[in-house]
Amino acid sequence: MADRGALKFNQLQSRKKSLKFSRSAIHDWGLYAEEGISKGEMVIEYVGEVVRGSVADKREREYERQGIGSSYLFRIDEASVVDATKRGNLGRLINHSCDPNCTAKIITISGEKKIVIYARREIGVGDEITYDYHFPIEEDNKIPCLCGAVKCRGYLN
Numbered sequence: 001m002a003d004r005g006a007l008k009f010n011q012l013q014s015r016k017k018s019l020k021f022s023r024s025a026i027h028d029w030g031l032y033a034e035e036g037i038s039k040g041e042m043v044i045e046y047v048g049e050v051v052r053g054s055v056a057d058k059r060e061r062e063y064e065r066q067g068i069g070s071s072y073l074f075r076i077d078e079a080s081v082v083d084a085t086k087r088g089n090l091g092r093l094i095n096h097s098c099d100p101n102c103t104a105k106i107i108t109i110s111g112e113k114k115i116v117i118y119a120r121r122e123i124g125v126g127d128e129i130t131y132d133y134h135f136p137i138e139e140d141n142k143i144p145c146l147c148g149a150v151k152c153r154g155y156l157n
């Protein structure tokens with residue numbers, strides 16, 4: 001029998017949340033709710049190509065070389081990364097916030113890992129969807145955070 005995560009995921013597939021992309025005060029484009037979303041509900045899956053960590057590292061350097069400013073690489077674990085740069089859905093447009101209204105969770109469906117974005121509090125119509133990227137802290141190449149939250153940490157990494 002399917003577990004709770006799988007059941008909820010199937011519900012998300014059949015009744016998708018109404019979302020739209022628009023310009024964001026945080027960065028470039030962002031994703032917005034077009035309907036109210038309750039705490040705990042699934043918002044969207046972060047879809048992309050699943051690649052090994054070493055492949056993702058190579059691609060990241062290549063994307064930087066090509067001047068692709070935004071990173072659409074989402075690390076699942078030590079071994080795998082979801083790359084939404086060339087193949088993805090609207091989930092790739094979600095910006096980071098230090099006080100986000102969503103959280104990203106890894107769930108396993110039929111042995112396949114998936115990244116799913118859940119509401120961590122009530123989301124109103126027109127609210128920008130955000131989650132905490134939890135980028136590892138770096139000494140150099142700091143990316144200033146523009147989330148605007150009162151408790152903003154100042155940097156994405």
Ligand SMILES: C[S@@+](CC[C@H](N)C(=O)[O-])C[C@H]1O[C@@H](n2cnc3c(N)ncnc32)[C@H](O)[C@@H]1O
Nearest residue numbers: 027028029070071092093094095096145146147
């Ligand atoms: C997955 S993209 C998010 C969508 C992006 N806004 C766009 O238009 O393509 C991730 C990139 O967006 C930017 N970004 C996201 N959240 C940010 C924040 N809070 N402050 C500054 N830049 C942010 C960073 O450049 C990051 O690498």
Ligand SMILES: [Zn+2]
Nearest residue numbers: 098145147152
């Ligand atoms: Zn911030």
